[in-house]
Amino acid sequence: MWDNTVITMLLEGTRDTLYMTLMSTLFGYVFGLPMGIILAITDKEGICPNMVAYKILDFVANVIRSIPFLILLILVIPITKLVVGKSYGSTATIVPLVIAATPFIARMVESSLKEVDKGVIEAAQSMGAFIPTIIWKALLAEARTSLLVGVTIALGTVLGYSAMAGVVGGGGLGDIAIRYGYYRYQTDIMLLTIVILVVLVQIMQGLGMLLSKKLDRRRR
Numbered sequence: 001m002w003d004n005t006v007i008t009m010l011l012e013g014t015r016d017t018l019y020m021t022l023m024s025t026l027f028g029y030v031f032g033l034p035m036g037i038i039l040a041i042t043d044k045e046g047i048c049p050n051m052v053a054y055k056i057l058d059f060v061a062n063v064i065r066s067i068p069f070l071i072l073l074i075l076v077i078p079i080t081k082l083v084v085g086k087s088y089g090s091t092a093t094i095v096p097l098v099i100a101a102t103p104f105i106a107r108m109v110e111s112s113l114k115e116v117d118k119g120v121i122e123a124a125q126s127m128g129a130f131i132p133t134i135i136w137k138a139l140l141a142e143a144r145t146s147l148l149v150g151v152t153i154a155l156g157t158v159l160g161y162s163a164m165a166g167v168v169g170g171g172g173l174g175d176i177a178i179r180y181g182y183y184r185y186q187t188d189i190m191l192l193t194i195v196i197l198v199v200l201v202q203i204m205q206g207l208g209m210l211l212s213k214k215l216d217r218r219r220r
Contacts, residue, residue: 006189009176014196016090017172020162021200024094025154028101035061035102036109037135043114047121048131061103069100069161073168090171093162101158108153112146113139145212152208156201163197173197 039057042050067075073096077087080095116139124138140147166174173193181190 010173010189010192010196013171013173013176013193014200017159017162017174017197017200020090020093020097020165020170020172021155021159024097024101024158024162025105025151027094027098028105028154028158029151031098032102032105033109035106037113037139039106039110040113040139041131041135043110045114047125047134057106061106064099064103065107069096069164070167072096072100073165073170088169088171093165093170093172097158097161097165100161101154104157105150105154108150109147112143112150115146116142148208148212152205152212155204155208159197159201159204 035057039054039061040046041048042054042057044051044054046054064072073093076096076099079099080087080092083095084092086092120138120142121134124134129137162170162172163174163177164170166172166176166178169175173196177190177193180186181193
């Protein structure tokens with residue numbers, strides 16, 4: 001059972017899972033970070049209130065987050081085919097993962113920025129700082145520890161989503177667990193994939209929390 005073929009398969013599954021998780025989280029922040037910033041600053045208590053912009057983004061975020069990932073995975077198959085040319089495999093899974101991760105990340109960014117002390121923002125405004133400067137040097141700088149903690153949460157969430165994608169041939173450890181643990185009743189392989197997923201989440205969260213604590217000490 002535990003020959004080189006199985007070991008190689010698990011190693012490749014781990015590689016594909018990390019690839020999907022890291023790339024999806026990266027692109028999730030490419031879209032989610034600006035979205036979260038806009039949500040934070042256009043809120044009625046933000047530095048640039050704009051209820052029209054806020055309501056639109058708020059609605060989009062709520063709608064996407066309300067759709068279960070497996071259903072979203074199927075709904076965006078035409079978009080996935082358009083972007084990568086196919087609807088299965090680890091690269092194709094990145095598309096729905098990014099779509100699912102973006103509003104989740106945006107909400108975390110929004111929450112982190114809203115936790116920034118109002119006094120810091122008022123001080124920047126009193127010195128005549130423009131909105132981009134306030135965002136960069138006040139909001140993002142003061143919220144960096146919270147934002148980094150959010151990255152670790154996002155990584156864990158996206159990793160879980162990537163495992164679900166195995167149901168439709170998304171690749172990675174989730175695909176291995178479904179093909180061997182469910183269809184072939186090889187419980188030992190399924191349990192091992194679960195252990196690997198748990199270890200990956202723990203490593204990501206441990207590194208993220210360690211880095212956030214170091215940044216927090218520097219700020220003090």
